[in-house]
Amino acid sequence: MNYDYERLMRAKRDVKLISACSLTIDQAIQVAVSRIGGSVYDVKLKEVDHRVVWRIKLFAAGRRVKVYVDGVSGNVLGAKAEIFTIEPSKEAVLDAGFSRTSEDFVFDPLQSPL
Incomplete structure (x- = not known):
């Protein structure tokens, strides 16, 4: 029963995030790739510091890069690169x-x- 409750709470959270987001997943990917380049391998909608944020993970120039795009304005909030x-x-x-x-x-x- 606890599992069903957790799934329900995750679904409610996801609906709330999607409703607050004016930027589509395709637009967020386009912003990240145009700024950083590379290939997308993961995308997630998150809440960071009470903001709706798209986290896009890319492979670019021999690095894994996480790009954070504001879900409302479409501005790039930051990027973190990891050399592997x-x-x-x-x-x-x-x-x-x-x-x-x-x-x-x-x-x-x-x-x-x-």
């Missing part, structure tokens, strides 16, 4: 022209197959 890297395996690093010296990987362009 994929650690290559030792074999992939050596095949790419890196040689291992002590604990560091050093790039040797003369050994690089590129």
Whole structure:
């Protein structure tokens, strides 16, 4: 029974947020992509500091970026970028022209197959 009550409360909250928002999801995405660029992978309507805000997550220039767009005015309120890297395996690093010296990987362009 508690689960049904929680679902009802989430649905009421979502309806309240959507009713207070004058910016559609498509318009919010357009604002974020035009300002930051990249590809959208997640969108959520939230309440932040008593404001209706679209949070759009993008992949842009090797980073994950969260863009916050005001749900009423359409202004970008802020953006946060997170750099992510994929650690290559030792074999992939050596095949790419890196040689291992002590604990560091050093790039040797003369050994690089590129």
